Amino acid sequence: MRIHRGRIAEHQHDLLLREYLKQNLNELIQQKELVIDGKVKTQITTLDLPTLRYGDEESFLAQGTGARGGGGSGGEEVQAIRGLLGGDHHGRELRVELDFDEFVRLAQEVLLDEIRLPQLHHLSRGGEVETEDLPELNDLDRWGLLSDLNLEETMISSLLRNVRERGVAEYDVDLYQDGWYFVEAPELERNHRSLEVYVLDISGSMRGDYLALVRKMIFLLWYALERRYPTNLRRYVVFQDVAEEKTRDEFFSVESSGGTHISSGLEKAMELLDGVSEYDKYLFLFTDGETSSGDFDLAKRRLEEALERFDVVCYGHVNPGGRGVGGFSEHVQELARRRPNLSFVNLVDLETIQKALREFIPYLSGEGGRGECGSTRRSSRGLKRSPASSA
Amino acid sequence: MREYETVIARIEALARELGLSFEPVIFRVTTSDEIAEVASMGLPNRFIHWYWGGAYKEIYAQQQKAVFSILELVLNTRPAYAFLRRTNTYLQNILVIAHVYGHADFFANNHWFQKSNKDILNAAEQHARAFRTYEQKYGRETVQRLLDSCLTVATSVNAFERDPARRMRRVMYCIEARAPLQDYERHIVEAIRKEAEYFDLIQRTHIINEGWATFVEAEILRHLLGPRAWAEVAVQICNRPSTYLLGYTLFRHIQRTWGLRRALEVRRFYEDVRLVDEMLTQDLVNRLDLFVYDPKERTKNAEVEAVKEMLIHQKLYKGDPQIEVEDHTGGKDLTLVHVEEGKKLDPKRIALYLRAVHTLWRNPVRLRANGKVYTYDKRGLSTA
Numbered sequence: 001m002r003i004h005r006g007r008i009a010e011h012q013h014d015l016l017l018r019e020y021l022k023q024n025l026n027e028l029i030q031q032k033e034l035v036i037d038g039k040v041k042t043q044i045t046t047l048d049l050p051t052l053r054y055g056d057e058e059s060f061l062a063q064g065t066g067a068r069g070g071g072g073s074g075g076e077e078v079q080a081i082r083g084l085l086g087g088d089h090h091g092r093e094l095r096v097e098l099d100f101d102e103f104v105r106l107a108q109e110v111l112l113d114e115i116r117l118p119q120l121h122h123l124s125r126g127g128e129v130e131t132e133d134l135p136e137l138n139d140l141d142r143w144g145l146l147s148d149l150n151l152e153e154t155m156i157s158s159l160l161r162n163v164r165e166r167g168v169a170e171y172d173v174d175l176y177q178d179g180w181y182f183v184e185a186p187e188l189e190r191n192h193r194s195l196e197v198y199v200l201d202i203s204g205s206m207r208g209d210y211l212a213l214v215r216k217m218i219f220l221l222w223y224a225l226e227r228r229y230p231t232n233l234r235r236y237v238v239f240q241d242v243a244e245e246k247t248r249d250e251f252f253s254v255e256s257s258g259g260t261h262i263s264s265g266l267e268k269a270m271e272l273l274d275g276v277s278e279y280d281k282y283l284f285l286f287t288d289g290e291t292s293s294g295d296f297d298l299a300k301r302r303l304e305e306a307l308e309r310f311d312v313v314c315y316g317h318v319n320p321g322g323r324g325v326g327g328f329s330e331h332v333q334e335l336a337r338r339r340p341n342l343s344f345v346n347l348v349d350l351e352t353i354q355k356a357l358r359e360f361i362p363y364l365s366g367e368g369g370r371g372e373c374g375s376t377r378r379s380s381r382g383l384k385r386s387p388a389s390s391a
Numbered sequence: 392m393r394e395y396e397t398v399i400a401r402i403e404a405l406a407r408e409l410g411l412s413f414e415p416v417i418f419r420v421t422t423s424d425e426i427a428e429v430a431s432m433g434l435p436n437r438f439i440h441w442y443w444g445g446a447y448k449e450i451y452a453q454q455q456k457a458v459f460s461i462l463e464l465v466l467n468t469r470p471a472y473a474f475l476r477r478t479n480t481y482l483q484n485i486l487v488i489a490h491v492y493g494h495a496d497f498f499a500n501n502h503w504f505q506k507s508n509k510d511i512l513n514a515a516e517q518h519a520r521a522f523r524t525y526e527q528k529y530g531r532e533t534v535q536r537l538l539d540s541c542l543t544v545a546t547s548v549n550a551f552e553r554d555p556a557r558r559m560r561r562v563m564y565c566i567e568a569r570a571p572l573q574d575y576e577r578h579i580v581e582a583i584r585k586e587a588e589y590f591d592l593i594q595r596t597h598i599i600n601e602g603w604a605t606f607v608e609a610e611i612l613r614h615l616l617g618p619r620a621w622a623e624v625a626v627q628i629c630n631r632p633s634t635y636l637l638g639y640t641l642f643r644h645i646q647r648t649w650g651l652r653r654a655l656e657v658r659r660f661y662e663d664v665r666l667v668d669e670m671l672t673q674d675l676v677n678r679l680d681l682f683v684y685d686p687k688e689r690t691k692n693a694e695v696e697a698v699k700e701m702l703i704h705q706k707l708y709k710g711d712p713q714i715e716v717e718d719h720t721g722g723k724d725l726t727l728v729h730v731e732e733g734k735k736l737d738p739k740r741i742a743l744y745l746r747a748v749h750t751l752w753r754n755p756v757r758l759r760a761n762g763k764v765y766t767y768d769k770r771g772l773s774t775a
Contacts, residue, residue: 005439006428006447013444049442049543050743052712055735055761057686061701063633064680080684 017098022110029107029215030208033253040103100249108223111216115354153180194229194280196221197269197310199237200251201287201318203260209320213347214286215252217316220357221284229280235272239265241292245272259292262328266302273309283310286347288318289329299328303335303342313342314360322348394481395420399488405611406492410655413495415470418488420477423454429464429474433590436512438519440538463487465494467593469509485615486608486624493607497600500659503551503592511589518582525575536750537579543747545587546711551595551662560715562727563587566751580751595706598663602638605631606646606654609639633679640679641670663706671699712736717759725752729760736760742772 021028034040060080098106155171158178162170173179200206200214225232236251237243240258243265262285269283283306291299306313315336317329325333325346336344345356399418406413429435431447464474473491475484498504508514526534547562558564567580593600605628612624628639645654657666673695676682682693683701692698712734717726725748729736741758745767748756755768764775 004428005435005437006424006431006443006451009432009439009441009444010447011444012439012441013448016441049539050740050747051543051546052714052729052744053737053740054712055737058734059683059685059701061698061705062682062684062691064682 018106018109021103021106022113025107025110026212030212032208032211032255034215035100035249035252038100038249040098040100100252104219104222107216107219111220111350112223115220115350115357149175150180154178193231193233194225194282195233195235195273195276196225196282196284197235197237197272198251199239199243199265199269199283199285200254201240201260201262201265201285202238202254202256202258203240203288203290204257205260205288205290206256206318210288210318211254211256213318213320213349213353214316216350217286217345217347217353217356218284220353221314221360224357224360225282233276237265237268237272239268243268260287260290261295261299262287262289262291263295263298263302266299266306270302270306270309280312281310283313284316285313286316286318287329289325289327289332291328296328296331300331303332307339307342311341314345315342316345316347316356318347320348395475395484395488398485401615402485402489402492402611405614406489406496406607409607409610410651411492411496411500411607413471413492413499416465416473416491416495417470418473418475418491420475423476423478424451426464426474426476427451427454433586434466434511434515435472436516436519437586438515438522438538440542442539442542463491465491465498466512467494467498467504467507467509467589468512471495471498472512482620482623486612486627489611489615490604490608492611493604494600496607497596497603497658501596501600501662502660503596503662507550507592508585508589511586514582514585518586521578521582525579529575534579537576538583540747540750541580541583543744544751545583546709547714548584548587548591550588550591562714562716562748565716565725566748570752571754572751576751594709595664596662598634598638598641598702598706599658599661599666600638601635602640602642602666603658605635605639606642637679637681638666640675641666644672644675645670664703667699667702667706671695671702712760714758723754724757725754726757726759729758741765742767745772 028034028040062080064079154173154175155178157180158171158173159169161174161178162168162172166172198218234248236246236248238246238251238254239261240256241261241264243261245268246254265285265287269285273281303313315329315332317325317332319325319329329344329346332342333344333346336342343356343359346352347356395418403416425435427447427450430450432439432443437443463476466472471491471494473488473495475487479487498507522534522538541563544562544566548564549558549561552558552561559568563580563584567577567584570577570580572580609625609628613621616624629636631639642654642657645657657670661669676693676695676698680693681698682691683697684691713730714727715730717728727748738761741760742765745756745758745765749767755766757767758765766773766775
């Protein structure tokens with residue numbers, strides 16, 4: 001067996017990267033432009049060999065690309081000549097560019113570690129719970145996981161076949177002929193997708209520490225929701241005076257400015273429901289609740305409408321200073337006591353996120369709230385799956 | 392591999408007809424993944440270090456893209472080992488095989504490579520084993536810290552430098568000779584220095600080596616392929632990374648001006664600095680559209696002397712600031728000096744760099760740079 005040194009080295013590198021993220025997550029997560037071209041870009045000096053570098057921008061050897069560009073006195077694009085040294089990578093500066101998904105995964109690990117949420121297992125597309133453990137396989141593993149085999153039915157089937165064919169009452173299982181499996185009962189199958197609409201207030205008051213709290217909450221929500229739904233459809237809205245739908249990358253690279261019209265954010269979120277067939281529809285709204293004068297009543301009405309149209313509305317009052325809850329948030333807090341599909345979270349720090357998620361996770365598991373929300377795995381006996389399709 | 396046996400024999404024969412000579416070459420067809428692994432570590436069996444992990448990740452990602460992926464790797468060993476990427480097309484692998492013979496000839500004939508360590512695979516394996524033993528005996532963290540520090544200062548080696556006094560002005564040699572290290576620590580420093588010298592030689596001959604290999608590749612394929620296939624190859628060669636193209640253009644210029652015999656001489660006696668200094672002309676600079684770019688002023692300087700100076704500086708100091716040991720004759724403290732006037736060092740990296748040197752030197756380390764004196768001792772960094 002080949003020792004894969006590259007992978008081992010990569011693992012060691014990732015351990016250091018995790019450690020770095022652990023120590024610097026707050027700083028990183030507050031970057032206004034968190035995602036650029038799908039990547040989280042950062043210069044992690046501790047993950048570089050600390051060779052000395054020049055401080056100022058120095059001249060470098062370059063080559064014309066033939067293309068006309070904006071920069072340069074000649075108006076031609078300039079391409080630095082790299083790889084002049086060759087050999088190994090020793091002494092080369094590695095700019096750490098984390099894929100955004102990888103960044104989220106690492107951030108989730110760090111956050112989960114901090115808030116000690118229970119580990120959740122991934123839900124597979126078939127609606128079964130995946131575990132981190134190796135699946136228990138037997139010789140018949142080409143047919144599928146042992147847990148899918150309906151042993152009782154299979155053995156009976158085998159016995160009957162052996163009596164019929166060979167005249168002996170023996171269990172000589174031929175899975176191709178005898179195999180019975182637990183499968184989802186078609187009548188119980190549900191759409192496993194969820195629609196999650198994230199609505200973020202980007203008015204002037206939503207600064208770096210506000211964004212950090214929201215992002216942490218979102219990353220942890222993703223962690224929980226991804227284990228509940230095999231596929232999620234996520235859409236993003238930002239609003240200030242007006243609301244706009246954004247891509248994921250844009251949502252995580254926003255500039256705060258302008259006033260707060262919560263109603264516009266809610267309206268845009270509801271627009272996104274048109275034509276949607278997902279089973280569970282979630283709305284997550286993050287704001288400091290300081291809605292502009294004149295918008296209060298409209299926002300109340302829009303919230304009522306949203307509660308009718310979304311299965312769950314989660315309102316995050318972003319409050320890193322830990323001040324009292326006022327304005328529109330106070331109204332939502334009060335309303336949440338009466339409306340079962342509205343939850344109010346006062347996002348002050350990681351502890352309050354933890355509290356919110358502890359309430360939210362049992363809800364997702366069907367242990368609390370609307371247990372009907374989504375589908376759980378149901379096995380069914382006696383439904384024969386074609387052996388060929390189970391391989 | 393069998394499908395390439397005939398073409399390898401044909402290419403080898405053509406290479407010898409061109410006047411090349413080389414050690415036996417062992418070809419291995421392998422995955423992009425293994426190529427990324429070897430390219431990130433520099434050698435297939437080198438000790439495992441987190442830093443290679445970052446490079447591996449980067450190269451592996453590049454390998455998945457069609458452009459700028461690594462098609463082959465050759466090791467300067469006896470016999471030479473060459474890795475061909477399994478996903479290469481048949482034509483790509485023919486190019487690669489011809490290119491590999493260019494490298495093998497360079498390794499066997501270039502003057503500077505005569506003193507290179509052809510047994511580096513064995514050495515690297517022994518180093519890796521020793522480091523693992525040290526980790527068990529002295530603790531993983533201790534050895535890791537030492538390795539990090541060694542790799543940080545290892546860029547200061549110069550495989551060409553033979554004058555002992557001048558070598559001692561380079562941090563790595565000074566530490567190896569004078570730092571108060573335990574035996575196992577000194578062994579680690581020595582092992583890293585040896586590996587660094589192996590790579591230093593490759594870095595100082597990168598342009599000439601790649602240029603020669605590309606030139607040989609082109610010459611062999613011109614004989615091997617029909618006009619149509621050759622035209623395709625010629626286009627591919629022009630799209631190679633700049634260093635390959637620069638070296639190739641210089642050898643084409645030498646061949647056209649003075650003939651193949653002179654090209655063979657140049658590959659025997661030159662290294663990058665001499666090649667660039669003697670052979671690069673204004674005409675070639677213009678043709679390759681090379682220039683020195685000043686990002687502050689946003690100006691280009693395409694004068695051959697400026698381009699040469701920049702290239703030579705890159706080759707001499709690997710693009711790193713020039714740091715010298717000020718007094719290498721004795722004393723507990725170590726004083727380093729940044730000798731380039733008018734250039735400043737990135738202050739954010741100074742503390743980390745000095746901490747790495749201090750890990751090895753154990754006593755106070757000073758650095759004169761940016762018009763200040765930085766001192767790193769047990770208490771950390773102080774500035775005067």
